[in-house]
């Protein structure tokens with residue numbers, strides 16, 4: 001039993017079962033034992049899974065161009081803040097800040113929103129060299145800026161969800177209780193009338209027995225993001241689906257990642273496993289509109305990266321590879337080859353390329369990289 005499971009078992013024994021959202025919040029963000037707050041690297045080659053920015057700096061290099069497009073659409077203001085939420089090990093910030101050039105870079109300041117003190121420290125060590133970087137410990141601390149862009153890569157899928165199931169015409173909430181000293185799922189009446197209202201907002205009829213994730217925290221998150229800038233855009237990148245698609249999955253989309261690999265045993269080893277769900281794009285888009293943001297998408301990551309110049313970068317690595325081979329420079333050739341392969345992985349529809357992007361704008365025309373076509377959901 002992990003130290004966090006012991007704490008949760010004692011707490012539930014004393015106060016009764018808790019909503020899954022409360023459990024997920026403890027499992028990921030408990031100050032001492034939370035998966036993301038305890039301190040060890042979770043993403044990247046030393047962690048449990050690779051994210052796009054950790055795979056190759058090309059991801060940030062390509063996105064830097066998108067941020068410049070948003071800055072241009074804002075009218076090239078003198079001050080433009082890029083606000084990255086959940087920046088992990090800081091790889092994305094490092095690659096964006098390495099790629100931007102004047103006049104955009106003269107206007108740019110970079111804010112990282114990171115709740116783990118240990119991560120903030122590691123990010124500071126990595127990014128201090130760039131100057132113009134600042135931190136906030138919570139989304140509630142980010143003040144509004146006139147012009148800016150909020151970027152969140154694989155963050156919505158880590159926001160706590162409530163679980164519900166429909167049985168014989170009545171909605172039950174799937175909570176976390178204790179049986180024989182271990183954590184277990186228990187079905188109870190809904191803890192909050194908002195759960196039913198969320199289903200209505202998503203416009204779905206939940207099939208009997210299907211489990212559905214209710215992302216109230218994602219709705220509040222988007223609302224908060226909407227308060228961070230007057231004009232500009234928010235970019236959410238995640239695996240996700242429309243509410244209708246999610247409702248058709250009998251067991252929902254919860255998955256756990258750990259050093260043991262991927263599984264569906266989300267109550268096991270709390271604090272030592274990542275817990276993720278698919279983003280519910282219907283709910284995210286509704287929340288965007290409620291926050292006076294105009295959502296575009298979801299668009300597949302592959303398509304966005306292609307419109308940001310993926311193919312040109314691919315050609316550049318091929319040329320670098322050929323030049324390095326001709327010069328018998330093995331290390332340089334290997335580097336160009338592995339970067340080219342990384343580009344393939346970033347765009348692979350069966351992997352990272354299948355991530356989806358929602359761009360939510362306010363006060364600007366649609367940037368060229370965000371094509372207003374709905375594709376790639378489900």
Ligand SMILES: C[S@@+](CC[C@H](N)C(=O)[O-])C[C@H]1O[C@@H](n2cnc3c(N)ncnc32)[C@H](O)[C@@H]1O
Pocket residue numbers: 036043051052053054085086087088089113114115138139152153154155158159
């Ligand atoms: C899967 S990791 C992705 C890290 C990074 N964006 C990357 O792509 O490598 C998700 C991160 O989002 C962070 N996160 C989740 N909710 C957050 C919130 N409300 N505020 C700030 N960070 C949050 C988690 O702590 C975690 O570090």
